[in-house]
C-alpha cells in the first residue's frame with residue numbers, strides 16, 4: 001500500500017470514529033482489568049506513547065515498565081495464560097505441546113531441517129509454554145552485549161523475585177546431580193541462578209505445587225491507568241510515514257506511526273502512536289514473529305519482498321538471517337522405580353560449551369509426543385547443502401522405537417509404570433551453525449519458513465561428541481546406574497522397553513577410536529531435536545543498533561530473543577525477561593533522566 005494512501009485512510013477513519021482512543025473497559029480477565037479481547041477493540045486506537053507487539057517473555061516486562069510513566073498499548077495474538085490448565089500446571093507441559101488449534105497457547109511448526117518445534121501464542125509468550133527452567137546469562141554474554149551490569153543485575157532480581165523459585169529435587173534429579181559430579185562436572189554450586197561452571201540446581205517458574213508463573217505475572221507491576229492490553233490481536237503490518245531526520249542534508253527516513261492488526265473474527269483494526277516524536281513502536285514478537293513482521297511491513301531482503309509484492313520500506317538482507325536453534329540430543333534412562341515428574345532442575349555446565357540438563361518421569365509424555373508419523377529431514381532447498389539432507393531417520397525414529405516397545409506391552413500395567421525413567425539431555429553452546437527465515441504467506445498468523453542448519457559447522461558436532469561422551473559417563477556413574485532398571489528389579493514387562501532405550505543410545509565401538517567418534521557424531525545428527533531456544537533474525541549490529549533501534553528507520557525498536565546471536569546461559573528465558581525490564585528502564589531514563597525506573 002502506498003504511504004499516502006495509508007495516511008488518507010487513517011484520516012478517514014479518524015473522521016469517522018473521532019478520538020475513540022479508550023475503549024470501554026471490559027473487566028473480563030479476573031487478573032488484570034486492562035486486558036481485553038481484540039474483538040471488543042474499536043477500529044481505531046490513538047495516541048499511545050508506545051505500541052508493543054507481542055505480549056511475550058520480553059514484551060510483558062517491557063510494557064509493565066514503560067507504563068509507569070507513559071501510555072502503552074500491548075497487542076498479543078494469543079489468549080490469556082490464566083485458568084488455562086495446560087499452561088498453568090507442570091504436568092500440562094507435554095500435552096500442551098501436542099495442541100495446535102488456531103487459539104492454542106502452543107503453535108506447532110516444523111523447521112525446514114525436518115525437526116518438529118513449537119512457538120508461543122499466548123500472553124506470557126514462551127514463558128507460558130516452556131519447561132520453566134530459570135537461570136541467568138553467562139557474565140561473558142552480558143559483557144559482550146555492552147549492557148550496564150548494575151542495571152542487568154537489578155533487572156534480573158526484579159524478574160526473579162516475581163516469577164522464580166528453587167525446586168526441591170526428587171530421587172531422579174538428585175541421582176543425576178550426584179552422577180554429574182561423579183562424571184567430573186565439578187564443583188557443586190548448590191542452588192543458584194548464576195551461570196557458573198560445575199553442577200547446580202537452577203531456578204524454576206513452577207512452584208512446589210507445580211503451578212507455573214509466567215512473564216504475564218510481571219504485568220502486576222503495570223500502571224493500570226496507562227496500559228491497554230488486547231488479546232487475540234494479530235499485528236499484520238507496521239505503518240510508516242516519511243519523516244525528516246534531525247541530521248541536516250540527510251534523506252528523510254521512514255518513521256513508524258502505528259500498526260494494523262486483526263482480531264479472531266477477521267476484522268481489521270488500526271492503532272496509532274501519539275504525535276510526540278519520542279513515541280515508538282516496539283516489536284517483541286519473538287525470534288520467528290519479529291523478523292516475519294518486519295518483512296511483512298517492507299523491511300527485509302528486497303528480492304524476497306519483491307517475490308511477495310510487498311512494497312519496500314527499507315532494504316536489509318540481514319532481516320531473517322542468522323536464525324539459530326541449539327541442537328539437543330537426549331539419552332533415555334529407565335529406572336527401577338517410579339520417579340518424580342520433573343522438567344529441568346539440575347544442570348551441568350562444562351567448560352567446553354556442553355550444557356547437560358535433566359528431566360524425569362516423562363515416559364507418559366513420551367507416549368503422547370511420539371505417537372504419530374515420523375518426519376523426514378528435507379531435501380536441499382535454495383539455502384544450499386545441509387548436513388541433515390537425505391537422512392531418513394530422526395530423533396523420532398530412535399524414540400519411536402521406545403514408543404513401539406511401550407505400545408507392545410499391555411497398556412494398563414505400563415501406564416502405572418509411566419514414570420519409571422528420565423532423560424539426560426545435552427544442549428550445546430551457541431550454536432555456531434545458523435540458517436534463514438523467510439515468509440511462507442502474507443498472513444502474520446501463519447508460520448514463516450525457517451531453517452536452522454543444525455550441526456552445519458563442524459565445531460558444533462565436536463561439542464556434541466564431547467558432551468555426549470560426558471553425558472554417557474554420567475548415566476553410567478554409580479549414582480545413576482544404581483537407580484537404573486535391571487532385570488531383577490522390574491517385572492519382565494519393561495524388558496523390551498529397556499532394550500529400546502538402550503538401542504536409542506549411540507552405538508559404541510571401544511576397539512576403534514575413529515569408528516567410535518564417527519558413531520557418536522552420526523548419532524548426534526540422527527537424533528537431533530530442538531530445546532526450543534531458537535533465536536536470531538534481528539541481530540544487534542545487523543538489524544538493530546545497541547539500543548535495539550531498527551537501523552534506517554525511525555521510532556521503531558525490536559526487543560526480544562530475535563536480537564541474540566547466541567542463546568544466553570544454559571536456558572534463555574531469564575535473560576529475555578531481564579532484557580524487557582532492562583530496556584524499559586533504559587527508555588524511561590532516556591526520557592526522564594537517570595533516576596527513572598528504579
Ligand SMILES: Cc1cc2nc3c(=O)[nH]c(=O)nc-3n(C[C@H](O)[C@H](O)[C@H](O)COP(=O)(O)OP(=O)(O)OC[C@H]3O[C@@H](n4cnc5c(N)ncnc54)[C@H](O)[C@@H]3O)c2cc1C
Nearest residue numbers: 054056057058125126130131132133235286289561571573
Ligand atoms: C516448549 C519450550 C520450552 C522451553 N523451555 C525453556 C526453559 O525451560 N527455560 C528457558 O529459559 N527457556 C525455555 N524456552 C525458551 C524461552 O521460553 C524463549 O527463548 C523465550 O520465551 C523467547 O522470548 P521472546 O520474548 O523472544 O518471544 P516469545 O516469548 O515467544 O514472545 C513473542 C510473543 O509475540 C506474540 N506474537 C508473535 N507475532 C505476533 C503478531 N504478529 N502480533 C501479535 N503478537 C505476536 C506471540 O504470540 C508471543 O506471545 C522454551 C521454549 C519453548 C517453546
Ligand SMILES: *[C@@H]1O[C@H](CO)[C@@H](O)[C@H](O)[C@H]1NC(C)=O
Nearest residue numbers: 028037038039079232264265
Ligand atoms: C474473544 O472473542 C472471540 C470473537 O468474538 C470469541 O470467539 C472468543 O471466545 C473470545 N475469547 C475470550 C477468551 O473472551
Ligand SMILES: *[C@@H]1O[C@H](CO)[C@@H](O)[C@H](O)[C@H]1NC(C)=O
Nearest residue numbers: 067068069070223592596597
Ligand atoms: C514515573 O512513574 C513513577 C511511578 O509511577 C513516579 O513515581 C514518577 O514520579 C514518575 N516520573 C515522572 C517524571 O513522571
Ligand SMILES: *[C@@H]1O[C@H](CO)[C@@H](O)[C@H](O)[C@H]1NC(C)=O
Nearest residue numbers: 139149150151152153154194
Ligand atoms: C552483578 O552480578 C554478578 C553476579 O552475581 C556479580 O559478580 C557482579 O559483581 C554484579 N555487578 C554489579 C555491578 O552489581
Ligand SMILES: *[C@@H]1O[C@H](CO)[C@@H](O)[C@H](O)[C@H]1NC(C)=O
Nearest residue numbers: 001260262265266267268269
Ligand atoms: C482487512 O484488510 C484486508 C487488507 O486491506 C482486506 O483484504 C480484508 O478484506 C479486510 N477484512 C475485513 C473483514 O474487512
Ligand SMILES: *[C@@H]1O[C@H](CO)[C@@H](O)[C@H](O)[C@H]1NC(C)=O
Nearest residue numbers: 306307308309310440441442
Ligand atoms: C505478485 O504479483 C504478481 C503480478 O500481479 C502476481 O502474478 C503474483 O502472484 C504475486 N505474488 C504473490 C506471492 O502474491
Ligand SMILES: *[C@@H]1O[C@H](CO)[C@@H](O)[C@H](O)[C@H]1NC(C)=O
Nearest residue numbers: 373374375376377391392393
Ligand atoms: C521417510 O523416508 C522413508 C525412507 O526414505 C520413506 O520410506 C518414508 O515414506 C518417508 N516418510 C515420510 C513421512 O515422508
Ligand SMILES: *[C@@H]1O[C@H](CO)[C@@H](O)[C@H](O)[C@H]1NC(C)=O
Nearest residue numbers: 486487488494495496498499
Ligand atoms: C536381562 O535382559 C536381557 C535383555 O534386556 C536379556 O538378554 C537377559 O536374558 C535378561 N536376563 C535375565 C536374567 O533375565
Ligand SMILES: *[C@@H]1O[C@H](CO)[C@@H](O)[C@H](O)[C@H]1NC(C)=O
Nearest residue numbers: 509511512513514515516518
Ligand atoms: C577404525 O575405523 C575406521 C573408520 O571406520 C577405519 O577406517 C579403520 O580401518 C578402523 N581401524 C581398525 C584398526 O579397525
